[in-house]
Amino acid sequence: MVEKTYSGNDIKVLKGLEPVRLRPGMYIGSTGKTGLNHMVYEIIDNAIDEHVNGFCDTIRVTLNEDDSIEVEDNGRGIPVDIHPTENKNTLELVMTSLHAGGKFDKKAYKVSGGLHGVGASVVNALSEYMEVKVYRDGKIYYQKYAKGVPQTDVIVIGETDKTGTVVKFLPDKEIFDDGDITVESRLIENRLKEIAFLNPNLKVIFEDRKRDYRQEFHFQGGLNEFINYILKRRKMNSISEPVYMYGSYQYSKVESEIQVEIAFVYTDSEESNVISFVNNIRTIDGGEHESGFKQALTRLSNEYARKYNVLKEKDENFSGEDVREGLLAIIHIKMPNPVFEGQTKGRLGSKVAREAVNQITTEKLSLYFDANIKEAKNIFERMFLAYKKRLAAKRARDSIKRKTIFENTTLPGKLADCTSRDLNESELFIVEGDSAGGNAKQARDRMYQAILPLRGKILNAEKTDFLKLLKNEQVSNIFTALGTGIGDEFNLSKLRYGKIIIMTDADVDGAHIRTLVLTLFHKYMRSLIEEGYVYIAQPPLYRFEVGKQHFYLYSDDELEELKKKYGDKKWRLQRYKGLGEMNPDQLRETTMDRETRKLVKIKMEDLEMAEEMIEILMGYDPSVRREFIESNANKVKELDI
Structure with missing residues (x-):
């Protein structure tokens, strides 16, 4: 309960890096994968600035097996002398103060992307630990921090003929959603590849030790x-x-x-x-x-x-x-x-x-x-x-126009609509097939969950003429149900549901239908994805029964763990190849109930990579598609035929 009195005693003064840990989203955008990746980018940006200003020609980024990240450059090295006004080692000042750095005037950096005093110190505050090594003046300087707090003084740990800086940090599980601190390796690699293209005189080395994977980028063109x-x-x-x-x-x-x-x-x-x-x-x-x-x-x-x-x-x-x-x-x-x-x-x-x-x-x-x-x-x-x-x-x-669905206020006949009109709670499930759609209609909460079954595969929006799309029943049912229109007529403010959830079978056909729907959204309703309205449902692959217990499993790894745990007991296994194989109660419990389901939000963080994949899988050139399938065939663990 809020107190009626309001005085100086109610004002909390946050010191040092406390504000960062209290409101991390203000500094890195979110406490999900986007923010986690952004921490890596901040440290990389500082290394890049050394190159842009003429002091570095090699950057190395390593993702370690324990989820720590290491960024090394061969630039000048962060200064380690005593700061003239703060009476503190400059390295410690840079890594622990929000507004300290060499980029606030033009003396040390003519241009820069990151700001030492904001980026590095924020990453430090949100890390379980950070270690910094500085190579300069013939010595190796070192300092360690925990959640932004120095654990050692700046000390000399060796001699060297190199120059540069190495920053190693482990993101703090307490800060991030579900304690997940595994950065998205593919996106980090793509960012480094971009940097190499933008800087022809720079060599960038990327290593992901979890995957035993290493790439070196140097693009002189x-x-x-x-x-x-x-x-x-x-x-x-x-x-x-x-x-x-x-x-x-x-x-x-x-x-x-x-x-x-x-x-x-x-x-x-x-x-x-x-x-x-x-x-x-x-x-x-x-x-x-x-x-x-x-x-x-x-x-x-x-x-x-x-x-x-x-x-x-x-x-x-x-x-x-x-x-x-x-x-x-x-x-x-x-x-x-x-x-x-x-x-x-x-x-x-x-x-x-x-x-x-x-x-x-x-x-x-x-x-x-x-x-x-x-x-x-x-x-x-x-x-x-x-x-x-x-x-x-x-x-x-x-x-x-008068004959088209843009002025048709009648909702599709197959749509089982929900009662609620509140975007904060209404959901539309786009479901593969009439059979699964029937189960979903029985499993749903009629108050806030609407169901739209799709009969077979919809048209490929990447290869189909726009006017032909307008006349297609499956496509028109989707955007009529959404209420937004499509293409030039698209209006996000008319969206009828706060979540659009694509729910398909966990097989090749289901993946193809998901791709077709996402292609339609990507090309003609991109704002739905950009604004975070589109999700993929995650139905289980298996139902594992042992004694009176049962477990729903979403991966082969989970299955292997349970087999080991119960190798000396009798167990039964059911493999779900389609949504129609689950009864409505099972579908509700595993895939539709808000308390127990798993959803994956579709993001557009890396638009070019998404566009490239859609062009490969859905575009005109079959040779490119064949090349992709052949090069990735060895990664398929199970194939439904």
Whole structure:
């Protein structure tokens, strides 16, 4: 109960790193996998900053078997002298104070992505332990911390002819959801690969000791090689080589310079993909630098398309959508004191970055269009096709709008709706098959769980024309039930359910149906995934009975553990190959009951990797799909035929 009196006695003063442990999400974004991965990125960013400023050419990142993480660079090494005003060793100050570091002025770092005083100290506060070794001045310096508190003084533990810093930390189980401190190795590796592409003179070594896996990245081709890496699963369309632009922009602040580097190409995809970075930090939510590029590209494309007579006088201008269809672009800017929105640096808010990128794009792209007329015309012809397709689709939508499901307020007949209209509790289960759908309808809580059965496989949204999708019953049932519309008509505010749960059999067909539904969401309703509304249900693989006890098992590892535990007793095993094999009570207990079920939230943290996988599995090129299946066939433990 809140006390009526309110005085100075009620004000708690948090000292040192206490605020970080009290509200970790404010500093690393979340206490789930996203925040855990972000801790690793913060330490990596500090190592990268040493390279960007000319003091490091090799970075090594190791994921250890005990879930600790080690990041080593051969830069200058964090200073270990006594700080002149704080009367404390500088290393300890940097690792234990929120606002201490060498990046708050331009003396030690011209540009930087991380801030020693925020990133490293936050990671320290949220770690069970952290150990730092500094190689400099011919000596090896060492200090250890526990939950941000020094356990030793800064001591000398040896001699060396190296320079650099090694940071090793074990995330604190108390901080993270369910005590899970295993970082996502694939995402860390992908981040390091991006860094190597962005820094052609840098060697990056990645090792995951749990998997006995090691990779070394060194890409001297820079952004052009980055573009070609992404394109390895796609076909180039309008131009044979990426357009590359580089320039620097001086602005009003004394000695302030923004370096702009851009590479782009057009593909055969209908989607656009703009990937942006600031000081090697991935800006997943874009920002001012992306806006500057898009504005300049649209303006110049219209200007030169008319100059080269691709757009006639009677034609409207290309829209931004026309210009960006099929576009794959990578933008990397380096600037002092970038302003990010949020501690996790997802979006760049610096207005001057828009001016810089706009100016450099205008200057360099004008030169390209003037010097490469044939290539430029190919680009504009591709834009013109997108322009005509957009107008045709608009006319088609307008002509059939009254007859389409966009104005149809009748819910699908197969939908068993729930009573609640509260997004905080309502759920839609998209269920594979009528049989499983019937079980789910009996197993559900009618108050807040709705059921929509799917009959067979839905259309592949990656390969199907948009207007054909609109007329497909399975697809139209999905987005009519959701209430949002689709494509240009999509409106997230009209969503009828707070959770969309895809529930399919635990076999190959079930996985295929999940992929088809996710492909539909990914292409036409992406906000559902980006905003965290989409989940995958996890039905059990086995029911294990021993005596009067029974257990539901979700993996072969769990099964092996129980076999060992009960090897000297009689037990019975039931393998569930389909949802229809469970009775409604079992389906409720294992897969639908909020207290006992397991759900996996679908995330878009790494959009390119998700898009690449969808293109492999659902795209046009069967040879790419065959190559993927052949290369991964040895990983299949059990195959349902």
